[in-house]
Amino acid sequence: MESNISTVLTFRDFKEPDGIAAFRAVDVDSGTPPQKRSGSTCVVAGQNFYVFGGSDYSGAFYGDTHRFCFESKKWTCLVPDGAGPRGRHLHSAVLRRNSIVVFGGKCGSYLNDMHEFNIATGVWREFKTPPGCPSKRFGHSAVYQPETDMMYICGGYDSFGESCNDLYGFSFKNLSWMKIHPATGSVPPLLQHTAVLWQGSIYVLGGYKQKPFSLFEFRLGSRSWGIVRTSGKAPNMRWGHKAVAAGGFMYVFGGGDSAICYGDLHIYDFANCRWERRIAEGLNARYFHDLCLVETPRQSPALVVFGGRNTHQFLFNDLHVYPLDEELYDAPDSLLQDLRGLLDSPEFSDVTIEFPKEDNKRIYCHKSILCTRSEHFRAMLCRSGMKESQVGVISITNVSYDVFLRFLEYLYTSQIQSDVSFEMVCELLKLSEQYLLSHLKLLCGSILQRSITEDNVQTLLKFASTLQEAELQAACSKLCAEYRLSETAPDTSE
Numbered sequence: 001m002e003s004n005i006s007t008v009l010t011f012r013d014f015k016e017p018d019g020i021a022a023f024r025a026v027d028v029d030s031g032t033p034p035q036k037r038s039g040s041t042c043v044v045a046g047q048n049f050y051v052f053g054g055s056d057y058s059g060a061f062y063g064d065t066h067r068f069c070f071e072s073k074k075w076t077c078l079v080p081d082g083a084g085p086r087g088r089h090l091h092s093a094v095l096r097r098n099s100i101v102v103f104g105g106k107c108g109s110y111l112n113d114m115h116e117f118n119i120a121t122g123v124w125r126e127f128k129t130p131p132g133c134p135s136k137r138f139g140h141s142a143v144y145q146p147e148t149d150m151m152y153i154c155g156g157y158d159s160f161g162e163s164c165n166d167l168y169g170f171s172f173k174n175l176s177w178m179k180i181h182p183a184t185g186s187v188p189p190l191l192q193h194t195a196v197l198w199q200g201s202i203y204v205l206g207g208y209k210q211k212p213f214s215l216f217e218f219r220l221g222s223r224s225w226g227i228v229r230t231s232g233k234a235p236n237m238r239w240g241h242k243a244v245a246a247g248g249f250m251y252v253f254g255g256g257d258s259a260i261c262y263g264d265l266h267i268y269d270f271a272n273c274r275w276e277r278r279i280a281e282g283l284n285a286r287y288f289h290d291l292c293l294v295e296t297p298r299q300s301p302a303l304v305v306f307g308g309r310n311t312h313q314f315l316f317n318d319l320h321v322y323p324l325d326e327e328l329y330d331a332p333d334s335l336l337q338d339l340r341g342l343l344d345s346p347e348f349s350d351v352t353i354e355f356p357k358e359d360n361k362r363i364y365c366h367k368s369i370l371c372t373r374s375e376h377f378r379a380m381l382c383r384s385g386m387k388e389s390q391v392g393v394i395s396i397t398n399v400s401y402d403v404f405l406r407f408l409e410y411l412y413t414s415q416i417q418s419d420v421s422f423e424m425v426c427e428l429l430k431l432s433e434q435y436l437l438s439h440l441k442l443l444c445g446s447i448l449q450r451s452i453t454e455d456n457v458q459t460l461l462k463f464a465s466t467l468q469e470a471e472l473q474a475a476c477s478k479l480c481a482e483y484r485l486s487e488t489a490p491d492t493s494e
Contacts, residue, residue, distance in 0.1 A: 018233070018443065020414065021265040023282035023305065023320040026068075031075030034066045036315035038308050039089030042290035043100050045119055047071045049294060049304060049319075050078075050100055052117070055089040057313050061107045063087030065117060065124075068319065070294060084124040085115040090192070090288070092142035094151055096172065103134075103142060103153060110136035110159040114170075132177040134168045135159060141195035143202055145220070149173050152180075152197075154204060154218075155190025163189030163208070167218065185225030187216050192239035192288075196250055198270055203228070205252060208239040215268070232275035235266045240287030244303070245270075247324075251303055253280065256287035259474035260449065261311040263442070265303075265322070279442055283320045285471075286310050300325040311474065339412045342366060344405070351381065353394045353404065361401045363408060367392070373411045376435045403427045410440055422451055426463060433467060449475045 034040075040054030040062070049068040055061050063086055065079035081087060091105025100117040104110075112134055114127040134140075140156025151170045157163050165187050167180045193207030202218040213235055215228040235241070241255025241262070250268040254261075263285030267276045289308025295301055303322040309315050342348070349364035370377035380388045388394050396404055406424055410416060416428065425444050432441035449472060452460060461476035 018264075018446075019276070019278040020439065021278040021280045021322050023280055023303075023322045025282065026070075026304075026319040026321055027073055028068075028075060028319070029073040031068075032077070033068075033075045033317050033319070034064065034077075034307070035062070036307070036317040037062055037089075038286075038288035038315055039091075040290055040307055041091060041093035041102065042292050042304075042306055043093055043095040044292045044294045044304070045095060045098070047295070048119075049292065049306070050117075050119075051290065051306060052084075052093060052100065052102060053088050053091060053105065054307065055087075057309070057315055061087035061089055078122050079117075079124065084117070085113070085126070086111070088138075090138040092140055092153065094142050094144035096144055096146075096149075096151070101144070101151060103151075104137050104140060104156065106138035110138060112136040127175070130176055132179065133170075134166070134177070134179075135164070137164060139192040139208070140164070141190070141193055141204065143195055143197040145197055152202060154195055154202065155187075155193060155207070157191045163191040165189045167202075180223060182218070182225050183223045187218075187225050194241055194243040194252070196243050196245035198245045198250070203245070203250065205243055205250075206235065206238055206241060206255070209237070210239070211237055213237045228273060230268070230273045230275055233266070233277035234275045235262075235264075235277075238262055238287070240289075240308075242289060242291035244291055244293045246293050246301060251291070251293075253291050253303070253305060254286050254289055254308065256285075256311055259311065259478040260471050261285040261287055264446075279439065279446070280322075281439060283318065284310060284314075284316065286316060289316070294321070311471075336413045336415065339369075340409065342369075343408055343412050351392050351394065353396055353408075355396055355401045355404070357397055358401050363401070363405060365408065369412060374435055374437065399427070399431065403431070407431050407435075410437075410443075414439065416443055416447065422448075422456070425451075429467065429469070445469060445472050448472055452476060452479055454479070 034051055037054030037056055040051050042049060042051050047070045051066045053062055062081055063084055064077060064081040065084055067076045067078050085102060086107055088105035088107040088111060091102055093100055093102045098119050103114045104112050115124055117124050134153050136159040137156035141154045142151060144151050149172045153168045155164050169178050169180055190204060191208040193204055195202055195204045200220050204216045206213045215230060217226050217228050235252060238255030238257055241252055243250055243252040248270050252266040256262060263280050265278045265280050286308035290306040292304045293301055294304050301324045305320045307316050344363050346364050349366060351365040351367045353363045353365060355361045367381055371381055380386055383389060403424060406420060407428060425447050429444035432444060452475060457476050457479045464472035464476055
């Protein structure tokens with residue numbers, strides 16, 4: 001396993017370490033949440049979050065409508081299953097004025113019907129299907145433009161068994177559909193992608209087997225498609241992800257492919273055409289979930305994630321929020337540098353870590369940081385009767401000085417530097433298990449997944465199996481299948 005991953009990190013723009021998006025579970029004071037599901041849709045109106053449809057792991061389709069009020073923290077079933085539109089999943093929904101408009105989806109058969117839920121009356125009604133409507137489909141996207149009172153439907157998988165790259169517009173003024181023929185440009189077939197509307201353009205992102213993972217823009221004024229050239233840490237190939245746009249940014253969460261389920265948050269800056277990646281903490285990785293933007297009771301915008309599934313077919317019905325105003329409180333640029341400067345500085349140090357097998361090399365540390373960041377160190381340094389708590393010296397014999405220094409750098413900064421070697425990341429992954437550091441484990445796994453090559457995949461698969469790293473195992477197995485390699489590493493002991 002002699003390789004260095006710095007080039008891989010540069011390729012994925014790992015020169016700037018990933019930040020953290022700390023999601024918080026939403027407290028529910030009363031009511032019963034919807035059953036666990038994926039492929040549902042959600043919209044937000046004021047303090048209320050609405051969920052319609054979806055399916056369970058057995059393929060049963062839901063047609064119920066639920067509301068969660070952020071002010072009262074209460075779930076309410078507004079329309080039970082069977083009393084509204086036909087149950088379905090992978091449909092689309094948009095908020096239009098005081099109504100929720102649902103189009104298409106799948107319920108065993110494919111659909112192209114359109115229904116409207118009046119939020120004020122709590123009643124569903126079906127639009128008559130006019131001529132020229134899109135073919136029956138699922139896995140498409142929809143956006144609504146208030147200025148023109150138009151809804152746009154893009155892509156999907158239709159009843160003819162094909163992924164579509166078409167674009168339709170529905171005029172609520174005229175109650176009519178029209179197929180939009182681009183004046184210039186085109187896009188590949190789009191399935192299980194996501195789309196947002198921003199300043200007169202529809203931005204379409206990714207989708208099933210979309211290689212490379214691209215951001216497309218359709219300018220409604222000129223009716224032209226184009227690919228957006230971006231910088232930064234763009235998402236890798238995935239589908240079943242969700243996106244919202246607000247305040248000059250697009251937020252993309254989750255998604256998956258045939259082997260991996262993602263739990264990261266990507267933030268796209270429209271003005272600078274640049275991506276930023278953050279590792280989401282506080283909720284499970286997932287795809288086919290819901291993502292919305294809500295103004296919380298204290299009038300601060302927050303992302304809301306509901307439901308979905310993971311690659312093990314585990315379903316969710318949890319509700320999490322990520323307050324965007326926390327962006328205002330990001331640490332100043334010098335903070336991480338200052339924390340890194342504290343490490344291995346004798347000044348203010350009250351804990352010493354020694355390496356007897358390496359000529360008693362020492363690393364000077366700080367009890368307050370070690371105990372705050374690690375329960376393992378807290379138990380060692382704060383419990384009476386432990387030798388380390390009395391003398392302030394920790395002896396390390398099973399990990400090298402270089403590896404443990406990198407480990408401590410992570411404890412002080414929550415970062416892994418871009419010059420770290422492939423072998424070093426593997427060692428850090430082992431330490432994440434030993435010290436029960438879930439974020440470090442996720443970060444190492446993410447780096448290793450991006451550094452898999454035909455030369456190292458078998459060895460890395462064996463390593464992942466030993467540590468029972470399911471997602472890393474799946475990624476390696478997938479690549480072994482693509483290269484038609486055995487999933488057993490060759491014997492190199494001779």
